[in-house]
Amino acid sequence: MAARRSVIGPIVLMLVVFVALLAFQCTEATRVLPEDFARANNLASYSPSVLSEQARQSMSWWLQRLESGPSPKGPGH
Template sequence: MAAQRSVIGPVVLVLVIFLVLLGLQSTEAVRVLPEDFARANNLASYSSSLLSERARQSMSRWLQRLDSGPSPQGPGH
């Protein structure tokens, strides 16, 4: 029991020091966002039909890259 108390003291002390140092640390904004940053969103400028067309084209390209034919026979297939 005395061995646990001798270990708990330094651990608590280190945690308190860590929390104090963490609280003293301050950060400032690296970049300030413009007032209308929501309008600058690229997705808002595209129509939904354009996005769905691009999604269809991407899926078509991905499916064309797949191997054709039967899958190999073997363990796990």
């Protein structure tokens, strides 16, 4: 039992050091976004009715692609 505790201690210590190093790691930005990136003219805004209509059309298209009829018989079905 003592041997197990002597192994767990260094492993936990290395894990804590690893997490601490990852938490303090800083990165540079790869590209700079324009200042007006979040303005209303750059973001498309849709009303909920438009979004629900798009979702309805997508679902109907997906359902049309499904095969009709009974599912195949056999192992795993």
